Amino acid sequence: MVGTHLLDALQYVFDPLTLLFIVIGTGFGLVGGSLPGISSSMSVILIMPFTFSMEPVQAIVMVVAVYVGGACGGSISAILIKTPGTPEAIPTTFDGYPLMQKGQAGTALGLAVTASSFGSIFSAFMMMLAAPLFASVALKFQSAEYFALAVLGLSCVSSIGSKNQARALVAALIGLLIATVGIDPISGVQRFTFNKTFLVGGIEMIPVIIGCFAISEVFENIETYYRRDATVQAGRVSMKLLKFSEMFKMWVHFIRSAIIGTLIGILPAAGGTIASLLSYSVAVKSDKNPERFGKGAYEGIIASESANNAAVGGSMVPTLVLGIPGSGTAAIIMMVFILHNLRPGPLLMREQPTLLYALFLGIIIASVLLFLLGRFIAREFARILKLPYPMLAAFIIVMGIVGAYSLKGSYYDVILMFIFGIIGYLFNKFQFSIPAFVLAFILGGMAEKTYRQQLIISDGNFLGVFMRPISCIVLIASIIIFISPSFKHILKAFSKKGELVAK
Amino acid sequence: MKKTLRILALMLICMMIVPVFGCAKKQEFPTRALEMVIPFGVGGASDISAREFGKYLEKYVKQPIKPVNKGGSGTVEGFEYALAQPADGYTLFELTTSVIMKESQSAASKKFTETFDPLVMMMTDFQILCTYKGNEKFKTADELVTYAKANPGAVKIAGISAGAADDCTQSTVAKGLGIKWTYVPYTSGSEIKAAILGKEIALVQDKVASILPLLQSGDLIPILIFADNRVDIIPQLKGIPCISDYGISGIPISWRCIAVRKDTPKEVKDILFKACSDTFNDPDFKAYKEKEFLNIMDVAKTPEAISKVWQAELKAYTQFYKETGVIK
Amino acid sequence: MGMALGFNGILIIVLSYLYWTATKFLDTTITTDYWGGDGFPRLVIALALILLIYDSIVTYKKLQRNKRENLQEKDVFEKPGLKLLFTGVILLALYVVIVEPLGYMITTALLVFIFMKAMGYKSNFWALIYTVILVAATLMIFGYVFGTSLPRGIGFLRELSFYIY
Structure with missing residues (x-):
């Protein structure tokens, strides 16, 4: 039974025309993903009109290929110009850009593409083998569980991006605060809008991330431009794949991130962005020395990219099984x-x-294509790195402007992007962690909203989130994760004191 | 430096002159591409249907239709943009009930219904109230009323965002049924569906096209139709009561319109109106609507009728916001 | 480190102002909400204020210790680079103001060209070529392929832009 269906599907998909559509779709997705402001959903919309006249299987396989390409494409600009091309690629910048600065852009791109490919293939298998099972798991996730997931993601804020923990926490709290701007989803009240209409809809993710990462970086480079080292010339960037044995050493990261990505992707209210952020948090927190992250750790890229591509297959599960789109x-x-x-x-x-x-x-073929097309597109994109810095800076600024603008066609988004560029620049200067700020900004809305939904549903029980098994376990785990570093710190301090007293 | 500036200036002048000559020939409207302002971001249902309509409209205006997404501030930015464009008929404006809702809150600089004229109501939709399979407390609208009367506020109902269309509809319906339920706001339709299938909430209202697969599979059970008449042509909705069976009327239905600035010249408006109604009757467009069940409630076919719908909804929203304290 | 204290001070003032704003949020009866729209922001601001004050005290103590021990501090900002940075920020601010009336094409071309000159790029010719390529490429890719409606400007410029994108 399964065999015949699979054979039928093989026949459909391995039709030359269908294969061509998959190639075009993957390429289109990769390019769109690598451009800031063009998210994978936008790429899919733009290709949609062309699919009307196709056979159903061709059309569906093509749009899925665009989705796979888009989820991977974001990493290209994230690594090369510190501009996450899609929100899913935010954590890729944390380690990808430092690697680029160390001259390892090729390795970073290679890792990103491999991890993306692995993630989507893994999730495709999960989808095929156990879609109905996963769909029923997804339904176990309600407001309380979403709240617990947001808290889990937030639990790592104290350990990413800054040595100064108090300031990293302040940055995260400011991120949470900025997430509340606009109409409150639960009470309908306008918050921090100061009677400005453009703030009523809230602050979008794209201008904030482009501002905080790309524009602030440009500002910093402009500041230090006067003492530039003119002798340094960027070389040709080509994608380097690590040896299989080197990759294999990190198999835990590949598989764990792919599992997290698939599971989060299945949840209707959380997509690739939350998947990659959570996966990154878990990678940081489970590592023996978390300080490596944010400075160019290979595992950081794997965690992020493997998870956001795994979310592709994951998000198709509820779409197909329940008719509830997963993203x-x-x-x-x-x-x-x-x-x-x-x-x-x-x-x-x-x-x-x-x-x-x-x-x-379709997902499998598109994932394999990522290697070929990804290599080509990354190489072409990397050409801009050879430009003199004034040109490169102008390029990044223009990309930022167009990216922020194309989100909703709003000027205010461009203005906000510049403002967050300045904020990001100042935060960097004073060691307020930007990754913590962005992470909290993205997860903050979800945390607040789901907690208050849970309050309404449980008729005002403030501890209602602990009454459900999954959320209770996740919450306790996150609390332990959150306090463990400071706990170790305190323990150390105590033992030191003890030694002193003993002396 | 001077030389470059000269070249730059020359290029600019060239670029300006060429099209001026192009314009000189007098032609009938439209001579260039039209813009369709969509006050939503790319990718939502409203964006897709506007693009879809635009695609068929191109056939009748014989010019390309360029969608312009202005998704800021919950339709206000799109409205302000459309308002700021010259009244030459080259700017079309897509709207949904959200624009009327914003007008009732005086969110924009001018009133929409006073500055724009309707061209066509592209499509209409209606919502149905459902509960999950195996709900022991109630399975029909009558049982719901009895149960909710006995336990006021115990029934949880989901909708999209607080103080928006869903909330307004539900409060009107609850008042009409004489019951009290607790509104739980979510942010997207998929979240709501997951919540009801996971039995976090007991009631959900959703558009028929998006919820039909779950009705067909029997995972959800329809109990009430939010429209003025029953819909027997869809097998799953056969025999399901509608709100007028309970004496309720005047709840905002869901629709999408195209409008144009009021002070557009009449000739231009007539051309646009004709093109729009031709598109509305286009067999391909009709087929598209049928797939999505967007044709069942088509009521307002003339501009006057559309205006009437707008006015009625404006009144309903204003009253709702006064009661909830959003406006004074 | 004095600078860091100053920045903390600014943050404390801004956050306190926001806290005050949060107490003024409207009250609606839209949903049976138990926490209110202001609950979460006020909690967050309060925590941030506590941490900021704690951090300021720690920083101040460090500052005092450094003074006692005559330690040289590293400057937060690099003064020679600030002039260029300010020029950049002002350029971007101007850009945002004029882009709506003048449209994407002209404004962005001006921005790119002036920006590159301000950063000391020598060759006018290559700067011009690059400007044209960059603007044309973004117009092509975003305007055509990805269908973004880039700003068209007003009046005459608007009409003109329809012939180009």
């Missing part, structure tokens, strides 16, 4: 289904199992 991009892919007279939902999987296999094969 914004999955919602648009669902539109493609509908426009081809296929309505995702419990019945579709029973009636057309071939589709699932075709989708699975």
Whole structure:
């Protein structure tokens, strides 16, 4: 039974025309992903009109290829110009850009592509083998569990990006505060809008991340430009793949991040961005010496990229099985289904199992293509690094402007991007951790909203989040993770005192 | 430096002159591409349907339609942008009930209904109230009313964001049914569906097209239709009561319109109106709507009727916001 | 480190102001909310203020110790580079103001060209070529391929832009 469907799917997918569409889709996704402001959902929308006249399988496989490409493409600009091309690639900048500065851009890109590829293949297998099971797990996640996940992600803020823990925490708290700007999702009240309409809708993620990462970096480089070393010339960047044995040493990171990515991707209210942030947090926290992260640790890139691509397969699970899109991009892919007279939902999987296999094969082929196309696109993109700095800086600024603007066609986003550029610059100067700030900004909204939803649902029980098993376990784990470094610190201090007294 | 400036100036002048000659020929409207202002970000349902409509409209205006997404400030920025463009008919404005909602809160600099005229109501949608399979407390609207009357506030109902269309609809319905339920705001339709399938909440309202697969599989059970008449053509909704069965009326339905500035010249407006109604009747566009069940409630087909719908909704929202304390 | 104290001070003032704003949020009865729109922001600000004050005390103590021991401090900002930085920031501020009336093409070209000159790029010719390529490429990729409606400017410039993108 399974065999025949798989054979059917193979026939559909290995049609030359379909393969061509997959190649085009992956390439388009990669390019779109690498451009700031063009998210994978936007790339899918733009390619959607071309899929109307295709066969259903071709159309679906092509848009999924765009999605896979987009999830990987973000890492290219994240590593090369410290501008996450998509929000999913935010944690990739933490370690990718330092690697670039050390002259290891090629290795970083190679790792990113490998991890992306691995992540999506892993999630494709998970999707095919156990979609209905995973879908039922997803339904166990309700407000309380989402709150617990947000807290888990936040638990690492004290250990990323800054030596000064108090200031890292302040940065995170400011991030949480900025997440509250706009109309409160629960009470409908306007918060910190100061009667400005452009703040009513809240502050978007893209201008903040472009500002904090890319623009602030440009500011810093401008400041130190007067003492530049004119003799340093950027060489040709080409993608370097680590040896298999070197990769294999980090297998834990590959697999763990892929699992986290798939699981988070399945949850309808959390997509690739939260997956990669969480996976990065877990990688930092489970490492023996977390100080390595943020300075160019290979594991950081793997954690981020493997998870955000694994979220692709994950997000297709509830889309197919329940008809509930697992992410914004999955919602648009669902539109493609509908426009081809296929309505995702419990019945579709029973009636057309071939589709699932075709989708699975599509993801696998697109992931393999990432190596070929990713290498090519990264090499072309890396050419700009050879430009003299004034040109490169102008390039980054223009990309930032267009990226922030194309999000909603709003000027205020460009202004906000510059403001956050200045804030990011100052934060860097005074050691307020930017990664902590951005992490809290992204997870803050989810944490507050889900906690208050839970309050309404449990009729005002402030400890309601501890009443459900999954959320209780995750919350306790995050609390332990959060206090463990300071606890070790205190223990050390005590033992020192003890030694002194003993002397 | 001087030389470069000269070259630059020359280039600019060239670029300006060429199209001026192009403009000189007098032609009938439209002579260039039209802009369709979409007051939402890229990728939402409203964005996709506007783009879809634009695609078919191109056939009738014989010029490209360029979608312009202005998603800031919950439609206000898009409205302000459309308002700032010259009233020459080259700027179309897509709107949904959110624009009317913002007007009732006086969020923009001018009132929408006073500055724009409707061209077409592209599509309409209706929502249904559902509960999950195996809900022991109630399975029908009557049982819901009895249960909710006995336990006021115990029934949790989900909707998208606080103080928006869902919230307003539900408070009207609850008042009409004489019951009290607790509104739980979520941020997206998928979150809501996951919440009801996970039994976190007992009731959900959603658009028919997006919830139909779950009705077909029997995971959700429809109990009430939020529209003025029953919908028997969809098998799963056969025999399900609608709100007018309970004597409720005047809740905002869900629709998407195209509008143009009021002070646009009449000839231009007529051309646009004709193109829009041709598109509305286009068989391909109709087929697209049928797939999504966006045609069942098509009521307002003339500009006057559309204006009437807008006015009625404006009144409903204003009253709702006064009651909840958002406006004074 | 004096600078760091100053920055903490600014943050404390701004956050206190925001705290005061948060106490003025409207009250609505839209949902049965148990915490209110202001609960979370006020909690967050309060925690941030406590941490900032703690950090300021620690920094101040360090500062005193450094003074006692006559330790030379590293400057936070590099003075020779600040002039260029300010020029850059002012350029960007001007850009944001004029881009709406003048449209994307002209303004961005001006920004790129002036910015490169300000950073001391020598060749006018290459600067101009690069400007044209960059603006044309972004227009092509974002405007055509990805369908972003970049600003068109007003009046005459707006009409003009329809012939280009």
